[in-house]
Amino acid sequence: MNWQSDANVTETILAPVLEGWYDHHKRDLPWRHTRDPYRIWLSEVILQQTRVAQGKPYYERFVAAYPTVADMARADEQSLLRLWQGLGYYSRARNLHQTARYVTEHCAGKFPDTYQELLKMKGIGAYTAAAVASFAFGERVAVVDGNVYRVLARIFGIDQDITTTTAKKTFAALAARLIERANDPATYNQAVMEFGAIQCTPVSPDCLLCPLQQYCVAYQTGRQSRLPVKAKKSPVRDRYYSYLVFRNNGRLALRERTARDIWQNLFDFYLQETDEPVTTLRDLALPDPVSGLVQQGVSTAYVVELSQLLSHQRIRAFFHLIDLPDRLLEQLPTGLNWYTMDQVNELPKPVLISNYLAREFG
DNA sequence: AAGGCGGGGGA
DNA sequence: TCCCCAGCCTT
Numbered sequence: 001m002n003w004q005s006d007a008n009v010t011e012t013i014l015a016p017v018l019e020g021w022y023d024h025h026k027r028d029l030p031w032r033h034t035r036d037p038y039r040i041w042l043s044e045v046i047l048q049q050t051r052v053a054q055g056k057p058y059y060e061r062f063v064a065a066y067p068t069v070a071d072m073a074r075a076d077e078q079s080l081l082r083l084w085q086g087l088g089y090y091s092r093a094r095n096l097h098q099t100a101r102y103v104t105e106h107c108a109g110k111f112p113d114t115y116q117e118l119l120k121m122k123g124i125g126a127y128t129a130a131a132v133a134s135f136a137f138g139e140r141v142a143v144v145d146g147n148v149y150r151v152l153a154r155i156f157g158i159d160q161d162i163t164t165t166t167a168k169k170t171f172a173a174l175a176a177r178l179i180e181r182a183n184d185p186a187t188y189n190q191a192v193m194e195f196g197a198i199q200c201t202p203v204s205p206d207c208l209l210c211p212l213q214q215y216c217v218a219y220q221t222g223r224q225s226r227l228p229v230k231a232k233k234s235p236v237r238d239r240y241y242s243y244l245v246f247r248n249n250g251r252l253a254l255r256e257r258t259a260r261d262i263w264q265n266l267f268d269f270y271l272q273e274t275d276e277p278v279t280t281l282r283d284l285a286l287p288d289p290v291s292g293l294v295q296q297g298v299s300t301a302y303v304v305e306l307s308q309l310l311s312h313q314r315i316r317a318f319f320h321l322i323d324l325p326d327r328l329l330e331q332l333p334t335g336l337n338w339y340t341m342d343q344v345n346e347l348p349k350p351v352l353i354s355n356y357l358a359r360e361f362g
Numbered sequence: 363a364a365g366g367c368g369g370g371g372g373a
Numbered sequence: 374t375c376c377c378c379a380g381c382c383t384t
Contacts, residue, residue: 003383047379054370054378088368091382125381145379165363195381202377204373234365262367310368311377311379351369 007156011174011217012309014155017026017181021211023192025198027052030059032190037136038069041099043090045123046130052197058087069111072097073104081265081348090266090348095123115141126172131189140185142175143170147196152178154200157217163231236310240277241317242284243356244270244294246332248324252344253336262313267347269319270336279303281320293331297322304360308352319356 022324026032029052033041042062047056064073067081072080077097084093099121103111112118114137118129126144133139142148149162152171160167199206207219218224246253246269254267278284278357281299304319324332339347341361349357 021376044379049368049378051371051378051382086369088370091367092380095381117380123381127380131379143379146377165366190379197379216379230376260366264367310371312366312368 003194004285010155011177012181013215014212015178015188017211018191018195019183019187021199022187022194023303026190026194027198030056030063035041035136036101037113037132038072039063040136041111041124041132042096042246044128045096046087048092049089050087058084062323066100067223068109069100070104070109074248078266078348081108082346085266085348085354086351090264092123094265098122099124110273111136113137115139134186134189137187139182140182140204142172142179142185143189143193144172144175145193147193147200148175149228150202151192151196151200154205154218154224155212155216157221157223157228160221161231162228234312237313239313239315240274241279241315242272242274243268243317244272244290245319245321245356245360246270246293246324246336247321248329248338251338251340253332254339254347255335255337262310263350265348266353267349268353270333277316277318279305279318289331290333293324293328293333294322294329297324299323300336304356306352306359308350308355315352317352317356319360321360 031040034040043055043059046062061083062072065079066075075097077094080097081090081093084090087093090115097101102121110123111132113133114131115129118124119126120133124132130141130143133141134143149171152158152174152184153162158167158174160170162168163170175310179185179188199210199319203225205224207213207216207224210219211218213219218227250271254269256265256267257263258265266348272284274284280303281294286294300321300323304321306316306317306319308317345356
């Protein structure tokens with residue numbers, strides 16, 4: 001038996017080794033220059049299921065627009081969603097606003113400063129609570145994110161499916177033991193995530209230069225590419241959207257999406273969803289008042305087709321631009337409102353809609 | 363316990 | 374294509 005592969009030994013040395021590695025390899029990121037819990041929280045929410053490269057410019061814009069939690073609390077949700085546009089998972093933005101207002105109004109602007117209190121906030125789960133508690137307040141509580149699952153699964157050779165509840169408990173318990181050995185909890189949490197992002201990457205990890213090579217069960221058994229184990233995701237759903245883009249005097253008719261569906265609280269056009277793709281206006285079965293509107297309006301001859309790939313849905317969208325004369329305006333379906341192009345620009349919209357607007361009117 | 367929720371980037 | 378990304382919420 002190789003003593004170096006003993007899990008107890010690995011548990012003892014892991015935290016200090018990662019902290020030492022981090023000291024030499026950490027990236028210079030804007031949220032690492034502050035201990036303001038508001039800014040750390042903001043960065044963590046932005047980075048939920050989001051790569052650093054994608055989130056960084058958003059963080060800069062949010063800090064500039066809302067330097068303090070009180071500034072964010074004062075903002076209207078629509079402006080916040082507009083600033084969030086393109087980041088996805090828009091409930092994060094709505095929860096961000098809700099928590100900013102709660103902290104401002106019920107906590108006298110002072111951010112909750114313990115893991116347990118942070119966990120009560122909207123949009124703050126186990127990961128984000130641990131991140132803010134450790135980074136801003138030095139609390140010794142371990143983060144468990146995608147990086148941590150990968151690093152620990154490989155180092156310790158854990159082949160449990162990380163989507164299961166029992167596996168989550170296994171990893172959380174292990175992470176809790178590991179952070180007890182850390183010199184500094186904040187540094188260790190940053191270190192293990194940074195290590196996963198830079199060194200122990202999902203594909204082609206840099207094992208040859210890895211300081212943990214001798215301790216890593218995955219490396220010793222050649223299972224780097226098989227760990228962590230994760231159940232396959234369900235297949236994506238195909239959806240077909242036919243949009244009617246009503247125009248009048250340079251204004252466009254948009255509506256807010258309020259259904260329990262994708263893009264909640266974002267704006268798009270009159271939408272008819274179909275089970276199969278319908279590429280022409282003529283073949284689209286429209287409800288009575290709308291079909292009359294289309295008959296009497298002047299529709300452009302061409303159709304703009306755009307696709308949008310989400311992680312769980314594949315959307316093919318067909319856009320029909322229809323000019324309405326003034327006499328038909330009062331027949332506009334309820335929910336739709338007229339916006340000038342400047343106003344349209346200020347509305348929060350899905351990337352699909354932004355792409356259409358850029359192509360048709362940009 | 364399972365499913366929904368964005369969008370982008372890398373292989 | 375497929376997978377993953379500093380996850381969280383609802384049912």
